[in-house]
Amino acid sequence: DAGVTQSPTHLIKTRGQQVTLRCSPKSGHDTVSWYQQALGQGPQFIFQYYEEEERQRGNFPDRFSGHQFPNYSSELNVNALLLGDSALYLCASSPGQGPGQPQHFGDGTRLSIL
Amino acid sequence: AQKVTQAQTEISVVEKEDVTLDCVYETRDTTYYLFWYKQPPSGELVFLIRRNSFDEQNEISGRYSWNFQKSTSSFNFTITASQVVDSAVYFCALSPYNTNAGKSTFGDGTTLTVKP
Numbered sequence: 001d002a003g004v005t006q007s008p009t010h011l012i013k014t015r016g017q018q019v020t021l022r023c024s025p026k027s028g029h030d031t032v033s034w035y036q037q038a039l040g041q042g043p044q045f046i047f048q049y050y051e052e053e054e055r056q057r058g059n060f061p062d063r064f065s066g067h068q069f070p071n072y073s074s075e076l077n078v079n080a081l082l083l084g085d086s087a088l089y090l091c092a093s094s095p096g097q098g099p100g101q102p103q104h105f106g107d108g109t110r111l112s113i114l
Numbered sequence: 115a116q117k118v119t120q121a122q123t124e125i126s127v128v129e130k131e132d133v134t135l136d137c138v139y140e141t142r143d144t145t146y147y148l149f150w151y152k153q154p155p156s157g158e159l160v161f162l163i164r165r166n167s168f169d170e171q172n173e174i175s176g177r178y179s180w181n182f183q184k185s186t187s188s189f190n191f192t193i194t195a196s197q198v199v200d201s202a203v204y205f206c207a208l209s210p211y212n213t214n215a216g217k218s219t220f221g222d223g224t225t226l227t228v229k230p
Contacts, residue, residue: 003158032216033216033217040222040223041222041223042118042205042221042222043205045218045219048216056213056216088157090157090159092159092216097213099147099209099210099211099212100164100166100209100211101216102149102161102164103159103161103216103218104161105159105160106158107156107158108157108158110157
């Protein structure tokens with residue numbers, strides 16, 4: 001039973017570029033959430049997708065956008081990259097929209113902006 | 115707005131010692147969920163325990179136990195007889211009761227080092 005998988009593992013970009021990160025949820029899960037984790041801090045919620053729609057969003061600018069595909073996989077897109085976007089980006093999945101569902105996390109994508 | 119505070123940035127113990135990780139939260143919601151996650155060096159957060167705000171009964175699960183006190187907005191986590199494999203960053207998280215817990219608010223974590 002495959003868990004949450006993310007790609008790529010590491011990524012280096014320069015300021016102003018655009019990046020796409022990918023996530024496949026755990027088998028049986030249809031809800032995907034994205035988090036940004038800066039060094040030494042806890043994860044910060046970016047947004048959540050369910051039924052191919054953005055359902056909830058945290059305090060992140062419109063430069064951060066996403067998509068969910070019919071197979072429940074998801075992408076996170078970040079435009080006009082800033083140095084401050086350097087972080088570990090975590091994808092988490094859960095079954096359905098019910099409250100209190102523990103999140104299952106992937107290993108993350110380490111994004112470095114030069 | 116919700117907030118989670120983990121005042122202990124780093125804790126170091128010797129194997130077999132008991133260790134308690136503190137978590138204090140702020141929320142205007144009357145109902146909510148609280149979680150503890152573990153993040154080993156690989157980066158993947160692993161779910162450990164969950165508690166809803168209705169249930170203040172404290173429980174023990176193996177070497178883990180937790181103390182939830184709604185009156186003081188605290189949700190502390192204890193590892194009994196710690197082991198080297200317990201070394202990791204531990205996060206406390208809070209989510210609203212009426213939404214998917216994906217929109218969770220995390221503390222900044224406590225780094226636990228267990229020395230042999």
